Amino acid sequence: MPKNEQWGTRVGLILAMAGNAVGLGNFLRFPVQAVQNGGGAFIIPYLVCFLLMGIPLLWVEWTIGRYGGSHGNHSTPFILDKMGKKFFWKYIGVFGIFSNIAIAAYYCYIESWTMSYVYHSLIGTFRGMDQSQVAGFFSDYLDVFTSTTGIPYEAIIFYIICLALNTWILSRGLNAGVEKTAIIAMPLLILFGIFLAIQGVTLTSGSRGAVFDGTVGLNFLWTPEFDSLLNPKVWLAAAGQIFFTLSVGMGSIQCYASYVKSRKDIALNAMSAGWINEFVEVVIGSCVIIPISIGYLGIDKVIELTTTGGLGLGFRTLPFLFQQWGDLLAVLAGVSFFGLLFFAGITSSLAMGTPLMGFLQDEFKFNRQKSALIFGAIIFLMGMPTVIFFNEGVFDEYDYWAGTVSLVVFALFEAILFAWVFGIDKGWKELNKGAEIKVPYVYKFIIKYITPLLLAIVFIGATIRPENDDWSKLSFSGWELHNESIIGQLIHKGIKYNNTYFSDYFKSEVDGVVDSVYHFKGRDYILISYIDEKGLTHTVSYNYSGNELTVNLGQIVNAGDIIFKGFVINRIFYIDMARLLLLTMFISISVLVYIAAKKRKQEKENK
Amino acid sequence: MKVESLVFMLITFAVITLITVSLFIKVLKNNKNSDEISEEEQ
Structure with missing residues (x-):
């Protein structure tokens, strides 16, 4: 602009x-x-x-x-x-x-x-x-x-x-x-x-x-x-x-x-x-x-x-x-x-x-x-x-x-x-400049103490979020992290199987039954149905096109069982590549900011 | 719908609507003044 x-x-x-x-x-x-x-x-x-x-x-x-x-x-x-x-x-x-x-x-x-x-x-x-x-x-x-x-x-x-x-x-x-x-x-x-x-x-x-x-x-x-x-x-x-x-x-x-x-x-x-x-x-x-x-x-x-x-x-x-x-x-x-x-x-x-x-x-x-x-x-x-x-x-x-x-x-x-x-006094003055409503004075206190504290709690909470959001499990001897916690995400906690970028086989990620094996729009899929801890039935399908199936229809499979063989690019590869892309972008913007700062300094010196 | 749910919902809706509308009316009232000031400045 x-x-x-x-x-x-x-x-x-x-x-x-x-x-x-x-x-x-x-x-x-x-x-x-x-x-x-x-x-x-x-x-x-x-x-x-x-x-x-x-x-x-x-x-x-x-x-x-x-x-x-x-x-x-x-x-x-x-x-x-x-x-x-x-x-x-x-x-x-x-x-x-x-x-x-x-x-x-x-x-x-x-x-x-x-x-x-x-x-x-x-x-x-x-x-x-x-x-x-x-x-x-x-x-x-x-x-x-x-x-x-x-x-x-x-x-x-x-x-x-x-x-x-x-x-x-x-x-x-x-x-x-x-x-x-x-x-x-x-x-x-x-x-x-x-x-x-x-x-x-x-x-x-x-x-x-x-x-x-x-x-x-x-x-x-x-x-x-x-x-x-x-x-x-x-x-x-x-x-x-x-x-x-x-x-x-x-x-x-x-x-x-x-x-x-x-x-x-x-x-x-x-x-x-x-x-x-x-x-x-x-x-x-x-x-x-x-x-x-x-x-x-x-x-x-x-x-x-x-x-x-x-x-x-x-x-x-x-x-x-x-x-x-x-x-x-x-x-x-x-x-x-x-x-x-x-x-x-x-x-x-x-x-x-x-x-x-x-x-x-x-x-x-x-x-x-x-x-x-x-x-x-x-x-x-x-x-x-x-x-x-x-x-x-x-x-x-x-x-x-x-x-x-x-x-x-x-x-x-x-x-x-x-x-x-910057300073709360200076910031408060800046906020109230030209103000057409009276900002309640209590917000000076809230902005200084409460808001940063709440933000810190939100950040720490997201970092150490316990499994099943059961906060009563927190103890000095440790607790199981939620897959979606920041630490859990960083260590790929949710990925127990198929945790290499490439492999010669693919393991089932759930305990269930091979519900169907089908061909759809030029691709081959295997569908496994499973019941979660709440008793609800779910299905998960995997694309095994070009690979060899190692299980049969109706077969019971356990998490970790190999269900097809062949060259497989696992999900973890795409996840890490996405992270790398985001990190590269952050560094690239930082470099641009560095160049801009140098440019500003030079312009100031020239003046 | 249970009465307590209905009351809770209506009170929340009323408070949020009232604050939103009153703030926007305040803005609209001063919107004209604001434009006049802009013209003077220009």
């Missing part, structure tokens, strides 16, 4: 900031988190975390951004450098560019699914399909080299269209591109959301094929289970949700705020954008996916479907449920649901583009078209592995390291920088 660019109107700025925060997680992640963490009781820790961590971080990031902008910096490396004085702060600021690029790489892919599903809802692709066919459609869609719709490489094509659209909007600049998009997208998103929320809440058993009333889902979601308030897992989940939903710890809020004039309000603006996000997430988000899916599938089935997150429910199940509403309403509901997801996605991905553009503009004097093109090209290169190797876990690696861990680390650093290095 050029230095002389600025927001056209205040409402435009707030809608763009709210659009940055409102994302797919508002509709797919929040309700699922609430379901899995005590229903209505989740909202209590959620709102407490919003007040003690979300609001303070919003104010801190807006303040850091406006302060940076007033010194001609529009990306976090040199904003933090200005505030922290010590040389290393600019390298901490690299997180503020890195996270945005890495998240945009896979986020644009999900965004492209929503775009594709709007198209398929419009042309009636899901009409007449049963539930397994709709679920199968999504699996086929993710398998980029097959096409069920006649469009070859459909997932890649929609991904490229989505990236091109993002790049084009960014190239138009802050006012004519980002702001105009937010002004159109945000009201439409809310309108679509309200339409779907009304459909969800008014769903009655017996009508349109529903088995239960929509209020059964609402009741389930909003029944307080106060016992869960004593469970650290619920609090960590609530804190995590606040992070994702507000887009804090990324660097995009600082970048947007750096285009706010130094005398203009940020205190009220930050609150307004933050609360719009809460309205969309809690009020609208809780009335759509859960009431509708429970209305048709019942509580147990929805709990089972949400164990792997909200994406499955949104893309594998909802298109089928909408078909029960009749042809016209199915099209309207499909376009509304995936349209609102698309608008939520694009207003966020545009925000992810601005930090890199601001950096290139400030430090290397690129114009906005060139900066936008570079952003688009990097996202394409970084994103293609997530598209092609989605089923091998590359997507999840990006999401874990860039979309989860990086955010907490960066937010912790910036909270310390703001309150303890």
Whole structure:
């Protein structure tokens, strides 16, 4: 973004900031988190975390951004450098560019699914399909080299269209591109959301094929289970949700705020954008996916479907449920649901583009078209592995390291920088400059002590998370780590078998029975069914094309038994390559920051 | 729907909606002033 660019109107700025925060997680992640963490009781820790961590971080990031902008910096490396004085702060600021690029790489892919599903809802692709066919459609869609719709490489094509659209909007600049998009997208998103929320809440058993009333889902979601308030897992989940939903710890809020004039309000603006996000997430988000899916599938089935997150429910199940509403309403509901997801996605991905553009503009004097093109090209290169190797876990690696861990680390650093290095008195004065609301004085204390403490707890909690989230197991003699804990991830704790990059055989990862062996779209698969500790039956399929099967149909297999022989590239290879790619990107940005710092120093000496 | 769930939900919805709308109205009121200041500055 050029230095002389600025927001056209205040409402435009707030809608763009709210659009940055409102994302797919508002509709797919929040309700699922609430379901899995005590229903209505989740909202209590959620709102407490919003007040003690979300609001303070919003104010801190807006303040850091406006302060940076007033010194001609529009990306976090040199904003933090200005505030922290010590040389290393600019390298901490690299997180503020890195996270945005890495998240945009896979986020644009999900965004492209929503775009594709709007198209398929419009042309009636899901009409007449049963539930397994709709679920199968999504699996086929993710398998980029097959096409069920006649469009070859459909997932890649929609991904490229989505990236091109993002790049084009960014190239138009802050006012004519980002702001105009937010002004159109945000009201439409809310309108679509309200339409779907009304459909969800008014769903009655017996009508349109529903088995239960929509209020059964609402009741389930909003029944307080106060016992869960004593469970650290619920609090960590609530804190995590606040992070994702507000887009804090990324660097995009600082970048947007750096285009706010130094005398203009940020205190009220930050609150307004933050609360719009809460309205969309809690009020609208809780009335759509859960009431509708429970209305048709019942509580147990929805709990089972949400164990792997909200994406499955949104893309594998909802298109089928909408078909029960009749042809016209199915099209309207499909376009509304995936349209609102698309608008939520694009207003966020545009925000992810601005930090890199601001950096290139400030430090290397690129114009906005060139900066936008570079952003688009990097996202394409970084994103293609997530598209092609989605089923091998590359997507999840990006999401874990860039979309989860990086955010907490960066937010912790910036909270310390703001309150303890820059100084809380100076920071408080900066926040209140031009403020149109009185910031409660208690927040000076919260920003200095409570927020950094909470962030440290979240980070430590994520690092040492115990197995089954059973925090009572913590002891000085040690405890079993959760596979998803940071340490667990680093040591590949979840991968017990097939833990070499390449091998001559493949071992079963579960105790189960060979359910079927089949040939599908030119590939050979073996399907093993197994029962988990809760008694639920699951299936897992492995592609053994080109290899020799060593088990027979109906045979009982134990985890660790060889099920086929031949040359195998294991999942761990793709996971480590994804990590290497992310690390390479972080180092590359750090090198660019080093070059930019040297350039700045030279220019200063020449003056 | 159970009464306690309904009450809990409605209170949460009402509080969030009220705060969101009142903050946005405050912004809208000052949006005009803000633009005027911008024009003067320019």
